[in-house]
Amino acid sequence: MALGAQRRTDLLRGVLDLCLLAVMDEGPAYGYEMTRRLRDRGLAIVGEGSIYPLLGRLEREGLVETYRAASNGGPPRKYYRPSGAGRLALAVGVSEWRAVRDAVDAVLAPVKVEVAT
């Protein structure tokens, strides 16, 4: 994996659970639907691993609720939505993310990036 892609994967790994909680907070979603919502926002590269083990962990920790329902006439799918604890974890996580993002921005903002063409 290229260095840039590896870094994006590493950065995303720490907040992917928040991203999943956020996209399912917009409306219940099944696994692939969440991938699609992430991709529509530019998070196409999940890189190593995938969302499935993460969804399993969120389920085990009681941060999501699940139910089965048909999807547009297709086979029944497992839908996920944040539980009360999940919404709380999302709120706390977003707050932490913003604090880290602002601090990192403060450090990196003065850096001038020159790209050779």
Next chain:
Amino acid sequence: MTDFVEQCRREWRRLGVPDPVAEEMAADLATDLLEAETEGVSVEELLGSSAFDPRSFAASWAAERGVVPARPDGGPRRRRPVGLIAFTAVAAVAVVVAAALLLSGEPKVSVVTRTAHLRVPPPVPAPAGAGGQVLSASAATPVEWILLLLAIVALGFAAWLWSGWARSRSSDVAV
């Protein structure tokens, strides 16, 4: 794609994931992969590097979801080996004791490794009827050094056993 799901299913069966749970996960994965395929999204794009390692992917998913039953002989929650802990503790104490004895000065304990019984004539003419005097000469080896050596060897052996235990534990966790 079907092969990928089938390999996941086999791994879940091997890990002892309950059949209904494994079937549910396999069905969800299969429908997601099918939908992705119809949209032109490859398995690699959907699953990342996991697409090339279905067994690890399946094991990781099941473990994160908490549906892998604990093994009776230990597994990820393997208990600490009490015997090994005791053995390591005894060896460590022995090293400390031997070192302390050696540092404290002259050896106070020794082992008689060789004893020669000499029958020599008495220095003065013995009275009539006396046959001679028995003397004992011994070459002593400080027992502290032997104890220290044995304790160090035992400690090394314990370290080797611990490394084996840690390796088996980490491989269990990885599964």
